[in-house]
Structure formats: structure tokens, C-alpha cells
Amino acid sequence: MEITLPLFGTASTTSDSTGLSVTGLVTSLNAATPWQLELPASGVFGLTGPSGSGKSTLLAALAGQRHCRGHITFANTVWQRGRRALATHKRTLSLGFQDSRLFAGQSVADNLALARRYSRRPLPEEECGRLLEAFGIEPLLYQPVELLSGGEAQRVAVLRQLFNNAPLQLFDEPLSAVDRAQVLRRLLPTLRDFWARYPALVIWTSHDFDEIQLLAQRCLWMDSANLSAPLPLPEVAQRLDSHGVGDSCRSRIEARVESLNDGLLTLDLGGISIFADRVAGHYRKGDTAAFLLEAGDISLSVEKPGLSSILNCLQVTLVAKQNLTDGRIRLRLAAADQVFYADISRLSCERLELREGTTYFAQFKAGSLAGL
Amino acid sequence: MEITLPLFGTASTTSDSTGLSVTGLVTSLNAATPWQLELPASGVFGLTGPSGSGKSTLLAALAGQRHCRGHITFANTVWQRGRRALATHKRTLSLGFQDSRLFAGQSVADNLALARRYSRRPLPEEECGRLLEAFGIEPLLYQPVELLSGGEAQRVAVLRQLFNNAPLQLFDEPLSAVDRAQVLRRLLPTLRDFWARYPALVIWTSHDFDEIQLLAQRCLWMDSANLSAPLPLPEVAQRLDSHGVGDSCRSRIEARVESLNDGLLTLDLGGISIFADRVAGHYRKGDTAAFLLEAGDISLSVEKPGLSSILNCLQVTLVAKQNLTDGRIRLRLAAADQVFYADISRLSCERLELREGTTYFAQFKAGSLAGL
Amino acid sequence: DNCTLRVAVAASFRPALEEVLPEFERRHACVVQISSGSSGVLYQQIAHRAPFDLFLSADRERPELLEKQGGALGSSRQTYALGLLALWHPKSESNIEQLLQTWPDKIVLADPKVAPFGSAARQALQSLDLWKKKQTQLARAHNAGQAYLMLDSGNAQLGFVAASQMQAAGRDNYWLLPQHLYKPIEQQLLIPTQSRRPKEAQSLADYLRSGEVQAQLQHLGYGVLPTQDRSRDGGSGL
Amino acid sequence: MNIAAADWQALWLTLKLAGLTTLLLFIIGVPLAWKLSQWQSRWRHGIEVLITLPLVLPPTVLGFYLLLLFSPNYAPGQWLSQLFDGPLVFSFTGLVFASVIYSLPFMVQPLLAAFNANGQRLTQAAAALGIPPWAALLKVLLPASRAAIVSACALTFAHTLGEFGVVLMIGGAIPGETQVVSIALYQHVEAMEYGAAHRLALMLMGITTVLLLAARWLGHRLAPRGSNNEQAKPVVGVLG
Amino acid sequence: MNIAAADWQALWLTLKLAGLTTLLLFIIGVPLAWKLSQWQSRWRHGIEVLITLPLVLPPTVLGFYLLLLFSPNYAPGQWLSQLFDGPLVFSFTGLVFASVIYSLPFMVQPLLAAFNANGQRLTQAAAALGIPPWAALLKVLLPASRAAIVSACALTFAHTLGEFGVVLMIGGAIPGETQVVSIALYQHVEAMEYGAAHRLALMLMGITTVLLLAARWLGHRLAPRGSNNEQAKPVVGVLG
Ligand SMILES: Nc1ncnc2c1ncn2[C@@H]1O[C@H](COP(=O)(O)OP(=O)(O)OP(=O)(O)O)[C@@H](O)[C@H]1O
Ligand SMILES: Nc1ncnc2c1ncn2[C@@H]1O[C@H](COP(=O)(O)OP(=O)(O)OP(=O)(O)O)[C@@H](O)[C@H]1O
Ligand code: MOO
Ligand SMILES: [Mg+2]
Numbered sequence A, B: 001m002e003i004t005l006p007l008f009g010t011a012s013t014t015s016d017s018t019g020l021s022v023t024g025l026v027t028s029l030n031a032a033t034p035w036q037l038e039l040p041a042s043g044v045f046g047l048t049g050p051s052g053s054g055k056s057t058l059l060a061a062l063a064g065q066r067h068c069r070g071h072i073t074f075a076n077t078v079w080q081r082g083r084r085a086l087a088t089h090k091r092t093l094s095l096g097f098q099d100s101r102l103f104a105g106q107s108v109a110d111n112l113a114l115a116r117r118y119s120r121r122p123l124p125e126e127e128c129g130r131l132l133e134a135f136g137i138e139p140l141l142y143q144p145v146e147l148l149s150g151g152e153a154q155r156v157a158v159l160r161q162l163f164n165n166a167p168l169q170l171f172d173e174p175l176s177a178v179d180r181a182q183v184l185r186r187l188l189p190t191l192r193d194f195w196a197r198y199p200a201l202v203i204w205t206s207h208d209f210d211e212i213q214l215l216a217q218r219c220l221w222m223d224s225a226n227l228s229a230p231l232p233l234p235e236v237a238q239r240l241d242s243h244g245v246g247d248s249c250r251s252r253i254e255a256r257v258e259s260l261n262d263g264l265l266t267l268d269l270g271g272i273s274i275f276a277d278r279v280a281g282h283y284r285k286g287d288t289a290a291f292l293l294e295a296g297d298i299s300l301s302v303e304k305p306g307l308s309s310i311l312n313c314l315q316v317t318l319v320a321k322q323n324l325t326d327g328r329i330r331l332r333l334a335a336a337d338q339v340f341y342a343d344i345s346r347l348s349c350e351r352l353e354l355r356e357g358t359t360y361f362a363q364f365k366a367g368s369l370a371g372l
Numbered sequence C: 001d002n003c004t005l006r007v008a009v010a011a012s013f014r015p016a017l018e019e020v021l022p023e024f025e026r027r028h029a030c031v032v033q034i035s036s037g038s039s040g041v042l043y044q045q046i047a048h049r050a051p052f053d054l055f056l057s058a059d060r061e062r063p064e065l066l067e068k069q070g071g072a073l074g075s076s077r078q079t080y081a082l083g084l085l086a087l088w089h090p091k092s093e094s095n096i097e098q099l100l101q102t103w104p105d106k107i108v109l110a111d112p113k114v115a116p117f118g119s120a121a122r123q124a125l126q127s128l129d130l131w132k133k134k135q136t137q138l139a140r141a142h143n144a145g146q147a148y149l150m151l152d153s154g155n156a157q158l159g160f161v162a163a164s165q166m167q168a169a170g171r172d173n174y175w176l177l178p179q180h181l182y183k184p185i186e187q188q189l190l191i192p193t194q195s196r197r198p199k200e201a202q203s204l205a206d207y208l209r210s211g212e213v214q215a216q217l218q219h220l221g222y223g224v225l226p227t228q229d230r231s232r233d234g235g236s237g238l
Numbered sequence D, E: 001m002n003i004a005a006a007d008w009q010a011l012w013l014t015l016k017l018a019g020l021t022t023l024l025l026f027i028i029g030v031p032l033a034w035k036l037s038q039w040q041s042r043w044r045h046g047i048e049v050l051i052t053l054p055l056v057l058p059p060t061v062l063g064f065y066l067l068l069l070f071s072p073n074y075a076p077g078q079w080l081s082q083l084f085d086g087p088l089v090f091s092f093t094g095l096v097f098a099s100v101i102y103s104l105p106f107m108v109q110p111l112l113a114a115f116n117a118n119g120q121r122l123t124q125a126a127a128a129l130g131i132p133p134w135a136a137l138l139k140v141l142l143p144a145s146r147a148a149i150v151s152a153c154a155l156t157f158a159h160t161l162g163e164f165g166v167v168l169m170i171g172g173a174i175p176g177e178t179q180v181v182s183i184a185l186y187q188h189v190e191a192m193e194y195g196a197a198h199r200l201a202l203m204l205m206g207i208t209t210v211l212l213l214a215a216r217w218l219g220h221r222l223a224p225r226g227s228n229n230e231q232a233k234p235v236v237g238v239l240g
């Protein structure tokens, strides 16, 4: 098979995947654990894992900027075969570095113009204007990049990459120095909308799992140079959890939109109405929407609870119990074909005499459902 | 008064503050809004605010690395008077830069050794070893700094600054590239313990408010080059909120430790027992400990609720109601001389017919109390 | 103590000097250290007290000037050789004048402003009334040595050099220019005031002017010294 | 100042020579330094040392070897003379050719240092946006290396102005063609026309100073506005 | 190879001169370049241009002015001669002195470029840890500028080796004292001893090449291990 492989950079007929296909990729970091990866031609994927685990190394290897061997194909084009590699600029990708790497000695506008000029799929003028506006870069356009603040530089770097609009976009902790308010309120929604309009395969590396959850459906997990296949977000959340973030097990819940009144969203979850507020974005009646529900936000009671400010109450089946390292107990609950987790204290578990297979009432506040 | 000011670098007798005192500090960024600041000789203070608002500029001005005028005194020593500035290396401070700035061409060990060598209060050997261990830097000691991953470089930079152990320590987004798990589980507890043993005045700049809450009692807020006086954390949380992070209003609650059994902490809050699990760290009976309670984690009911997995139930007085931009309502509650916030949906508020001045039952799970 | 003589010699005379020195060293049990350079540089150095015991210039003007400035020991200035101007030619049948007249290419000469052989070449061209006419064809070398290099490397085929150079290289594609075309190139020596061994220097001067060496010099491409100069034989300032 | 017409001519010729040489060396030196800075092989060190070698040979000796190289007696000289449509020796073209070889290290070394320092990072960043290598050089690396370019060009220009031994050897000091100011100056010194020498030396240094200052000022002007303004000021009047 | 004793002597003298000059210039150049790189005044450009000027004057003319400076006929020369306990002119000390002036730009320019590039950032970082300026220079800036230092020293060394005009003027070509290899080489050429000239030139370039390569290798070895290893490899055999 090695022999019949097509020439570099030319369309491959043997490879039938239009997405990214990585097999047996080995760098000096992961000699023992070659990386495998199969991703579709478009979609946003998170990438997270402990510091120093090899995330930046993976991105550099994908971009052909780090010594490696193995096999990389993207959009039917061979990028790497064995030790032979296609030059970075010939790969239809863009890579954002952890340290921004703006082009020194030039203004912000120059940086953006260059990225757009060499784009393979240039964005229309008005789209660029919209992005500039959303990223708050307009007032900085004629500033030399050396004078930008840390967060400003990161925003310019992301913007530069968006202007480039490559089919494969790799981001390395791109917004770590921007205030969370701006990220959550303006940047992430802008990015989500942008990729909806201009689809691309995006790998978004971040230590902020919220970022990943708001952008991606699935997430890659890197730990000590071991790369996992794309995982559903709850599973990554659990891994993060086992790495010590005590409060980050969030479950993804999908429900059909029933109505949106006065900021309160009514959803249908297997016949039961549940409520969500605090949800920005556009929901249309009949759409299926996804939400995050934090395990710690759910409480359980044996009998149907009385009137309280907790709006949502679901009848759930307790599937499994698991002891957490911090002394609490994680309950795996099932309702309406969906699985989610609730973390409660051991004391509650004993008091309520919870048993697997039994049905209970799970309560959570409308505000606990985080819209994506 | 200008005339009677003592010479630079010599102990001042007119200034009676042993801490940091800044008056009328003006850089090219804040010509219209001079900065004032009074901080004690030791303690950890957060610094946060939108990207590009001037945080790094403030730190640079304090360190004497940016053109400014005004008046800065620390520990009875004049650092800046008018346009005359004391050279950075003569100020008893350390400044960590947003971009790590490790000493290029040297190994990690060299970097750390240099910082310790020129320390004015060198740490004992075993303390350094403990920090190295806690920061996970030991295996990297002989690596050239050029090869460190983003998060590794940041950890080395923070460590370098700790080894320097200056009386005033300024940090600029020092852990933004480290995974949250490590930050919350290992680094922040280590830092808290360190500064308990080696007190210093610390300004900790971060976009991660959790970091600040876990380290600091008070926080400076910078917005469009306007610097506020040190604020209590809930107030900063609200400002962050009004800047758009919908889910970040956490209140600080202080309670006396009653007992610690099997991972469950029993606390006394004005005569009522409340429970907290998921709390790492060492608590001793009789200590007063601080916890964070997220506004969204609290639910209210009119009557005393029945048995559920929600362990904590407090009788509270509703002090004020405030409409949030996302359609929810923030309730200001008072109990046992403490004030905290609860966010509930408008629907609940209407259903429960909440009124200011009335007493209700506030419920929250044991897991919702995050230990500091 | 052993005797060392430091001699500053014009570059063009160096080969000849090296030829006759061994005999002198043998007779006087004296080691001679040679420093060669262009006469102009050597003049500058000696004027600024360079520690030389004897100065062999390639011209007459500089020793004269040095003497006038009080840089010479007594009346040590003397002529020790007569330079002969030669024309390097490309194995041609025609005569000097004709060849120079009709030559279409570059003509090499040493720089008339700084090199004695250069100013002699200028005089010769002026005598032939070619100086103005050939201005644009003249390629100036820094000194006679470089002029020779330009010709020897084949970058030019016609030019003025010193006869001594052609002799030393064993070449015969040259003509001696008729002596009436240029002022004689009187090469003079003097003993600088700072000389630490004026006695030995004087004996070297005398040796150079002796009949035996002069005969040798004629084989090396130098002319016969005019008699009035020989009459000053032995005139030591001591 | 009282400067002879021939000296003015020499001055003008020298400026032309130095300017042309700097321009040519810029065109040659930039890609050369860039390729070298990207080349990871151990041979690279060899080439870098090779580029330094024109410095090591005394200029007159270098001139001597150039004389041999230009000689129509040998193949290279014949080939060069065909290439440049006339012999290189005793011609302005030859001077330019020689100056280019002679001043090569002055252009390449500072550029190489700059490219080594931030070349890899920036070229990677450019390639990661699909910018091909040549465009990366011209549009990313050069603007970022502005200071090094000014420094390299200034050194090259100055060195060519002061070029003496090589020119002396292969130029032939033909007024208006190869008689550059360094030769005129030396002639004045040797001919003991000290007044003229001092005047010409002053003139040369004056003109050079003005040109170099202008180049720096231009390099500064071309930088995006605002840069370097707000850096830490040297501390004034610190006591204690 | 068949090299005369006098040539060996000249070679040894030259290496001594170049080595000593490089060492002295390193000691002078590092603080000078550093002060310049920190100096924010507009005068800085003037000083930088001033340092370039030794390049502009033809070496022989520079030598001429040095001759005037050293001359015991005038006051400065007398003072210098007292200072150095003997006249500078026509002595090895004088050659060192002249070489230091002559090669100054070669040491200062590359260092200045390096210090300008990362000096401010690193010095700030050092000062922000209480490290005083001098310690910052020695322990932070120099290790980070290793490549520039090697380059600067190599240029200085090479340039001093090839120094001709200045030495010619103020040296007096006294064997064993001031007769350096460039002069011996030129004398061979002038005396039409081409064989000896070629041999000596080859020898000179050979020794220089070895020394420069060794310096680079050393500079490389001194860097913390591992650096530069894992950078992007040039792409091999790319088709399409
Ligand atoms: N040297 C400078 N000269 C002029 N303007 C500057 C300079 N440095 C920064 N600025 C501008 O001043 C503003 C404040 O910058 P600063 O770095 O202090 O922000 P910050 O609060 O640290 O932001 P971030 O959180 O993104 O790091 C920014 O808009 C920046 O562009
Ligand atoms: N060029 C290199 N050569 C050798 N080792 C390297 C190189 N670059 C990085 N490393 C090491 O490889 C490991 C992985 O680095 P990498 O930058 O991929 O981590 P990362 O997952 O991106 O971490 P972070 O989240 O901190 O940025 C680190 O321990 C680092 O020290
Ligand atoms: O010294 Mo010479 O003899 O003409 O150059
Ligand atoms: Mg990384």
C-alpha cells in the first residue's frame, strides 16, 4: 500500500476520506504512542488536556512544523507519508500559535490584510468588517502590534486566522488572555455563527472547558502524549474531573424548543416541560437545542417536591452510583433516553437511601441549563 | 509638601504607611484619570478587568518600567515622585510579565537560580524544593527554556518569582495557559500556603475570577483605564457580571468549623449548621473558614422544604431584588450578618410571590460551597 | 651584543637588496631586517620617528625633504642607484613611439603623483607628446610593483615598469626607454636621526655604493651612477 | 571648502559605487542570508565561515586574486568578459563586481543574525497562514528586520566607501571611471598635500554621516507609527 | 607546505594581534553596545554612526591619522607614549591600539543589533527580579545573545587578520614586532614570489576557517543542551 500511494499534494484516489486522517503519527514526544485521528471535513473539535501533555506538539506536527513521521491526509491530499512531509504553506490549513506570533514591525491592519491576501477562500469584505467589529479590533487597526495588550494581541491573532479562512483551522489556546466576559458574550457566539456560515474543520485547543463546550460537539483529549479519539463532551468533562477540577462534570441535554417567552425558554424533554432562562442566541420553535447541566446543580428527592424556586423537576431512574474522590457520590441518571449526572453528598445519599434502579425526582433550576 | 519629600530610596519619615501608596499616577493611557491606590504591607489582592483596560500598564508603572508621573511609596520608601523614578531593580518588588519572559539561552534551573541569587529575602533550600515539587517543575529543571510548553513556561515564571520572594509581588495573568485542574488543585493551594508562611503584598492579575477568589480577599477593578479602590469580591463579581459573564456571581460566606467527618464539613453559620463537602485543605475545629457560594446554586422556598438531597437550608431575609439582563432576578439575601446573592428565574419569582423584607428558606447543596 | 640593522627600503629595490645583502652580513657579522613599502609611506613613518637605521628611497625628493626637515643624520643623503624605466610590450616589431601612438588599449603606469617610476613615465609620455592624447587610456597602479602585476596577470599588454623588475623576473619583452625622455630616477638613501646604529648603517651605504655592488646592480636592471655622486664616497656625518 | 574638481568627481564616483554595491548586495544578500538561516544542515556553518573569508584576506591580496580572476589569459576571465560585455579590469563594472565580493560579509552577517533571531518564528507563522516562503520573506521577515537591514546597508555602504586596496589593484585610478575618493585621498597624503587630504577626509566623513543618519531616520519613519515611543524611560536623577 | 620561518613568525604575530584585539574589543564593545542599546536619546543615532566611521576612511588614511596621533612630535602622541610606557608607533602595542579602533564597528554593530532585539525585554525581566543592570548584562543578556557574540567576535577576528592599510602605515613592517601576515603576503606578491604568496594566503584562510568553525562549535556547545534540536526540519522530497 505504501507503494501505490499517490504523489504528495495531488488528489489521492486511494484515500476515501475528505476529512482529516492521521495514522501512526510519531514525534519525539510520543515515540511509544503513535497518534491516530479521524475527523470529518468540517465541524469544531475541542482539544484539551494537562499542561505539557503534547497539544501544541500535535498541532505543530499536523501543520508540518515539527519533525515527525506517520501518515496525514486531509481532503484527499497526502500531507505526510513516512518521513516525507508537504511544506506547511502548501497544506490547506491555518495554525494559530500559543504566543500569537503577530507579524512584528507592522500594524494590526497589515497583519490582517496579509492573512486575507493569501487566503485560499477569501472572505467577502462585509464579513471582515463584521468580524472586526465583533472582536473589538476596529479602534486598534493602525496600532503597531508591539503595543497591543496581551488580550488584544490574541484577538488579532484569532481574527487573522479567520480572515485566512482555511479549510482546516488549528487554534492553540487562542483566547486565554481575554476576559471571560468578552469571550463568552461576544467572541464565542461570533465564532459559532462564523463557522456555521463558513464551514471548516476546526481544532480548538483550550484549558477553559466552557469555551470548548460552547463551540464543539466533541473534544480530543491529550494526556502524557496519549491522544484519544474525539470524545463526547461529558466524557471529557469526567476526565478533566478525575484530573482534579471538582466542579466540572456537565452533562449535555437535548430538548425540543416549545416556546420562548420573555427570556424564559420552555422545552420539551420526552413529554415533560422544562424551563431554561439565561439563554442567549436564537431558538426557533420545533428546533432541537442542546444545553449543559452541571452535575452539582441537580438535587434529588424521593417524593415529588413542593413549591420552590426550583422550576424543573424530572422523574429519573438512578442507573449507577459512583464514589468521587472528594467524598461525594456521582449518580448516573436516565430520563427521556438521555443520560446525565448528578453529584450529591454522601450524607444525602445515606439519608435518602438511594438505590440503583429506583425512580426519583431530579430538580434543577432554570438557570442551571446553560445554552450552547 | 513636594519640597519636604525625602530623597529617593531612603526611608521616608513623612509617609506613615508601610504598605503601597500610590497617588495621582498618570501614564499616557490614563491622562484624565490618575490612579490612586492604598494597600497594606501584606496580603493578596486580585486585579481584573476587561482586556486592554490597562492592567499591565498599571503593573509596569508600579515597577517603574513605563513612563509615568505621580507618587508611589512602598514600605516607607519613595519610588516615584513627579517624573523622577527609582530604577526598577532598586524597588523591592518583583514583576511577572504576561509573556513569561524567561531568560533565553539558559535552562530552567539557571533561571530559578538567578532569581534566588538576587533575592532580597532568599528562601530556605527546602522551601524551594517544596515549591519545585508542587509546581511539577522538577523533571524540567535541565531543559532549555525555549523548549517548554506554554503552561510549563508560565509555571517556571511564577516559580522564579516566588524564589525571588520580593516584599511586593506583581503577577500579570500568570497561570492563563495552565490547565484549570492543576491550577485549582495544586498551584493555588500551594500559593496560598506559601504566602501564609512568607507574607508579601501580592497583586494577582487574572481573567479567571475563581483564581482571584481563591487567593485574594479583595480585588482591584480596572475598566477603560479607571482603577477602583480594592473592592470586596462580591462587588467585583457583580461588575464582571454586568460585563456579561452571566454565571459568575459567587458570594463569599464565612462560617466557623464545627467538625470534619468523612469528607463532610459541618459549619456553624450564626447558630445554624450547614454542610460542605468537596473541600480540600486543612480545617481545624473552631477556625473561621471562607467559602464561595454561586448565586445560581441557591433556591428559595416559602415553606420549610421536605427531605431532598439538598442538605443546607437557611432562613434568610430578602433584602433586595434586581432584574438581570438575562431575564432572571438576583435576590440579595441576608442571614447571620452575611449577605449573599441568589439568582432565580422570573417565573419562580412570580410563582412564589417574593417580597422584600420577608423571610424565606434558602437551600443549597453541600457541594455548592467551594472551599478556598 | 649582536648587531641588527633595520632598513626601510622602497618596495621596488627590495629584490635587488636581498640579492646583495648576504655578502654584507657575512662581512660585517650584522643581521639586516628589511621593511619594505612605498617610498611615500616609508617617508611618513621616518618623519614620525620610525625606528629605522637606514632609509633606501626610490626617489630623490623624499630624502631631500626629510633632510630639510632635519630628519637625516648629517649629510648622509646619497644616491645609491639609478632606476631605469622600461616599457613592457607584447612581443612587437614596431618601435616604442609607434607602438605607444597606435596602441588602442589601456596603458599601465605607476601613479605619477606618488611613485617615482610613475612620474618618470609621465615625463616620457610628455616628451613624446602623448600625455594629453592618451589620458583616458592610462591605468594607474599604486606603484611600480602593482603596475607589473597588472601586466603580468595579462590584464594589460602595454605599460611602464622598472627595468629591475623585468630583469628579476627574467623577462625580455621590454624596451629600456631612452634616458633623454625622462629625468634620471635617482634613488637616494639617508640615515635617519633616530638611527641607533649609524656606523653600521653607513657601512651598508658604503657597501651599496661600492663598485662591486654597483656592477651587480647593472645586471639587475639599474643604471650607472653619475660620477659626481660617487665622489661623495665615504662622506659620513660622524 | 576648497575641493578640487577631480576630488568632487572622485566623491561622486565613490557614492555611485557604494550605492550600487549596496543595492546589489541587498538583492543578493537578503535571499542568501535567508536561505542560510533556514538551512539546518551542519554545512551551514561552513558556508557562513566562507562568507566571512573576504574579510580575512588583506584587500590588496584579494585585489591580486581578482586580478588573476579577471585576466583574459585564463578561462574565468574570458567568460566574465563575455558575460559583462567587456573586460572587468580597469572598469567601473569591475569595481562594482569586486566591491560586491569584498563587502559581502557586511551585508550578510547582520541579516543572518536578524533572520536567525526571529526568522524561524515568523516564517512559521507566515507558512501557517498559507503564505509561501518568498512572500513570507518579503512581506513578513523584511518588515520585521527593518533595523537589521538599515544596519547591514549602512555597514556595506561605509565599507565600500573606504574600500582601497582592492580598488587600487584592479581599478587603475582612471578619473571618472575608477578613481574613487579613497585613492584620491591616499594620493593627497602620499603627495604630501595634507590640506587637500584633510578637506577630502572631512568631506567624506561628513557626507557619510549625513547619509547614514538619513538612512536611520528613514528606517525609523517606515516603522509603524507609535513604536518605541512608550518604552521605559531612563531613570532621571535617582538618588540613593 | 613550504613556508618560510619569517612567514610563520608573521602568522603567529597576526594571530596574537587578532586574538588580543578581539578580546579587548569584546571587553570594550559589550558595555558600549549595551549602553547604546539602552540609551533612548536621539544622540544615540549620532554615536552609532560615529562608531561606523572607522569603516568609511580608507585604512591607509586612517593609518595616516593614527600616525599623526601617535607621533612623538605632537602632544597626544607624547601623552599616549607616557601612558603606554613607550611610543605607540611601530610597536605591537600601537598595532593593538589601532586595530581596536579600526575593528570597533565589527564588534559593536552585531552586539548592538542583538541587544536592540531582545535587550530591553530581558533587562526589564531581570530588573523586575531585582537583578541590577550589570548583573543583568552578564548573566541574562550575554547568555541570550550567544549567537551574536560568536558572530561579532568572528567578524572582528577576521577583520583584524586582514588588516593591511593601517598596519602598513603605523606598523613599519618590523619582523617579529609589527610585520603581520597581511604585509608579508603583500610583499610576496610585490616581490613576485607568487608561490609563497599563494601558500601563505591558503594558510591564512585555512587557519581562520578552523578557528571560526571552532568558535561556532563552541558557541553551540555552550548553549543549554537540546536547543535547536527539534525544530521543523526542512521538508524533504516534496512533490507537487
Ligand atoms: N507602550 C504602549 N504605548 C501605547 N499604548 C499602549 C502601550 N502598551 C499598551 N498600550 C495600549 O494600552 C491599552 C492597555 O494595555 P494593557 O496592556 O495595560 O492592557 P491590559 O489591561 O493588560 O489588557 P490584557 O488583559 O489584554 O492584557 C491597550 O489598548 C494597548 O493597546
Ligand atoms: N521542540 C521541543 N523539543 C523537545 N521537547 C519539547 C519541544 N517542545 C516542547 N517540548 C516538550 O514536550 C512536552 C509537550 O509540549 P507541548 O508544547 O506540546 O505541550 P502542551 O500540551 O501544548 O502544553 P501547554 O498546555 O502547557 O501549552 C513538554 O514537556 C515540552 O517541554
Ligand atoms: O616605490 Mo616605486 O619604486 O615606484 O613604487
Ligand atoms: Mg501548548
Ligand SMILES: [Mg+2]
Pocket (backbone or CB within 6 Å): A149, A150, A151, B055, B056, B057, B098, B172
Ligand atoms: Mg495585560
